Amino acid sequence: MTHRVEIDIGGRPLILETGQLAQQANGSAYVRFGDTVVLVTACAQTEPREGLDFFPLTCDYREYQYAAGRIPGGFFKREGRPSEKEIVTSRLIDRPLRPLFRDGFRNETQVIALVLSADADNDPDVLSVVGASAALSWSDIPFERTVAAVRVGLVDGRLVANPTYEEQKVSLLNIVVAGTSEAIVMVEAGAREVAEETIVDALQFGYEQIRKIIAGIQQIREQLKAQKWPVTPPSVDQELYRQIESQYRERLTETSNTEVHKKKESYRLVEALKKELVASIPEEQEERRQEAARYFEMLREALFREQVLKQRRRPDGRAFDQVRPITCAVGLLPRVHGSALFTRGETQALVTVTLGTKEDVQRLDMLAEEDAKKRFMLHYNFPPFSVGEVKFLRGPGRREIGHGALAERALSALMPDGEGFPYTVRVVSDILESNGSSSMATVCGGSLALMDAGVPMGAAVGGVAMGLVVGENGERAILTDIAGAEDHYGDMDFKVAGTRRGITALQMDIKTTGIAPALMAEALAQAKKGRLEILDRMEATLATPRAALSPYAPRIFTLTIPKDKIGELIGPGGKMIRSIIEATGVKIDVMDDGKVHVFAVDEPSAAKAMQMIQDVTATAEVGKVYLGKVVRLVDFGAFVEIFPGTDGLLHISEIAEQRIRDVRDELKEGDQVMVKVLSVEGNKIRLSRKAVLREQREKQRRTTS
Incomplete structure (x- = not known):
């Protein structure tokens, strides 16, 4: 039997169903919003894993290319390892679910979200969180409280629930809020320097939508009457x-x-x-x-x-709102394009910046956009020596990818657009030492390194990790700049990044049953104080972007050519543009509007390439004299190349002042001759050598007289 419910979210129906698909799973949910459809399943082993002191939950999110009517690229023509988007979304699903399972549950549990249909409007990530909660709530797995999620945007001054992709592009805020009917349990946000008060309003708005979705999930739960497995909490002697x-x-x-x-x-x-x-x-x-x-x-x-x-004291003796000692340095590495070392307490990040050309953009295989390109990327590395451990060096794990995505989101709001700064930018953060808040150290170090590289950022970006400890009787403490032990034993990890003007990124995870918006407002206010203090320290080291790029960074020179000359510059099969690149060693990017970007490591190479481009794309001007090269002789004259790829006809009557019988008496192929343009009609150019000779003779006569 199929159970179905429709919930109005932002004036559009969110459809939840169960009972038709994946019936052998403990729980399954079909979620549809617009034409985006996600199937989410939940399964758990019947017996707990022995010897575990943690809950073994795995969440996997996968996007199938058929969902958007496409066939995957590559040799195998099938989906491969998960993309960064899939990994980040898997973490997004995991984080609000994990604290809501019954205490003591140690059975291996897996949640899988599969995108079955994708339109060009609706992001399946929040639908996957909703589906995961629904599948668990409708199952016999001991999932304690129903949770839901919604994305909130700020478009034209109004808050929007689950904004479309187009609305997200113009939105000042992109915040995913997850919560139970009692409180918020997770926040993930990117913003364009938005004030703390606006963030709180968005959280409250999102919380109202969440409660509507939870009511719909519980409506089906009451119909199914699933009996949850009994769980015996660990006893204490x-x-x-x-x-x-x-x-x-x-x-x-x-x-x-x-x-x-x-x-x-x-x-x-x-x-x-x-x-x-x-x-x-x-x-x-x-x-x-x-x-x-x-x-x-x-x-x-x-x-x-x-x-x-009770003692109102932190393990390291700091006040609750006190930031650890900070030191900053820039320009440490001589050959990189930009570098910074940011140290806060026992957390240290070495951050580097590399500037590349448009050929270096990252091409993404996304459901939302078929030919998506990314020109700003941040990669976070957490080597084992940063915590004094010995481990194999492998590729980046989920945690590293998630931390990198958060730092990238924090900095991207201040990055210049491609028109004003047509570079591809890669930031790499290597954590050299870690005792809490390494992702926020990456934000701070990344901002300094970008400025050291001469990237014209709108402002410096700082970040701080906040913590919360709540007692059984309601007493609480909000902690600024938490260290490792405070993160481990505390009840909240709340990362806030931004400029002096406002917030650019947020991430909150809670280990308890949730946090009220009012308490989040208090934490945001305390975080602002810490962030401004950190920005003071950063700006004392480097307050504005450097005026000049590193001498080892590629230089960009721009010129404009007529649109109808783009084809000539590229040449048949790219022959012409390749020949310029090979001759000069530069990289060339041709835009549809006729702008040509030349990337070179030195000015002489760029100047040579630009001259060759101008020669190829130049237009013959009537009355102007050019030094041409005879490329072909015919009975009625000669064809003379005045620009690379541009020939004109030098008629036999225009070769010399006197009458000649045979062209070959005056010219041979390869000769260089001065010619004057008599007329241009379309692609036909008439040239005259006789006019040049006459002008030279007249000039000489005036000089001697």
């Missing part, structure tokens, strides 16, 4: 816990104090205490050893929360 607390409380408090010990030293001391505890239990009591290790971690968290909420 209070006597053993009290023993561990009595024995290790004082020492654990001292070793966790990062005001005294650096992160690595503190971690080593804490691990030594943990090993001491485990070693005190006989080897044959393996379960009790594991239990003791779990209680040790519980005690660490309890001590952290007690310190923050």
Whole structure:
């Protein structure tokens, strides 16, 4: 039996269905908005995985090219490894779901979202979050609370729910909000320097749409009456816990104090205490050893929360709104186009910028746009040495791609357009040291490196990670610039990036059941104070973009040619433009409006290429004299090339002042001759050597007299 519900979102129907597709999954949801359709399934193993201290949830989002009526490229003609968009969307689905499963559930669970149909208007990412929540809610998997998501845009001064792709292009805000019927659990946003008050309004607007979607999901849930699997929360042996607390409380408090010990030293001391505890239990009591290790971690968290909420003190001694010490440096690497080193506490990012040509753009195979190109990209690397570990170096993982996407979004709002700065720009952030907030260090370092490279950014961009600790009795603490332990044991990770004028990127994840918009407004206000302080430090190092590019960066020279000459410049099969590139070593980009960009590493190469372009595309002017080359002789005259690829007819009567019987008596192929343009009719050019000779003789006569 099929169950269906329609929900009005922004004046358009959001359709949710179940009961027809993927019936062997624990739960499935068919989601349609416009002509975009997503199928989301949820499956879980019936038995928990032994020995896990975390919930093994996997979320996968895939876009099929057939959804947009296309066949994949490449040799195999089928979808390959997931794209960056698919990975980022997989994370978008995972983040609001994970905190809402029942405590103690350790069964391997997988959510798969498949895009089955894609129109040119509606993004399937938020539909996938809605579908994932619906599939889990309608299943027997112990998913605790129903969640929903909506995208909010700011178009022409009004907030829009689930804006189309075209509306997103002009929107000042692109924010995805996810929440339960009680509170917001996730935020992901990009913005064009939007004020904090506008962000809060958008969150409230989105929250209203979320509650409507949740009501629709719950309507079908009540019809299905699915019985959730029972989950037994992990029990606590209070006597053993009290023993561990009595024995290790004082020492654990001292070793966790990062005001005294650096992160690595503190971690080593804490691990030594943990090993001491485990070693005190006989080897044959393996379960009790594991239990003791779990209680040790519980005690660490309890001590952290007690310190923050009751003692009102952070592990490193900072005030709640205090930023760690910051140092900045630019221009460190001699041959790169731009570089910066940003250090905040024990987090350090080395960020570099490379300027390329339009040939270096990233070509994307997207459902929304068939021939999409990306001219600004940011890549984030997190090598194991940044946290003192030994691991294999592999390709970027989901976390690295997600952090890079966040930093890229934060900086892209201030990047110049392709008309004013026709470079492809690649930013690479290598995290050299990490103790929290490395993605925001990437934003800060990226902004400095771009300015060091001479990229004309609109303003400097800074970022800060905020934290939240909430007590059982409602007491709370908002923390600015959280370190690793505060991120691990806290209840919220809220990253805010922006300029002095406003916010350019947001990302919030919550580990509790949610956060009210009013509390987010308070966190945003505290984040602004921290962001402005960080910008002060950055601008003291480099306040504006450098006036000149690096001497090793490609130079761009622009000239304009007649539109009807574009074909001549390119030549048959690209022959002409290739010959110029090979002769000069430059790169050439020809625009449809006749603008030609020449990319060169030095001015002489560019000058030579531009002269060759002008020669190829020049137009013969009547009355002007040119130095031409005889390319062909005929009985009635000669054809003379006055520009590369442009010939004119030098009639036999115009070769000499006297009458000649045979052209070959005066000229031979390869001769260089001065000729004057008599007339231009379409592609036909009439030339005269006789007129030039007569003018030369007359000039000589006037000189001698």
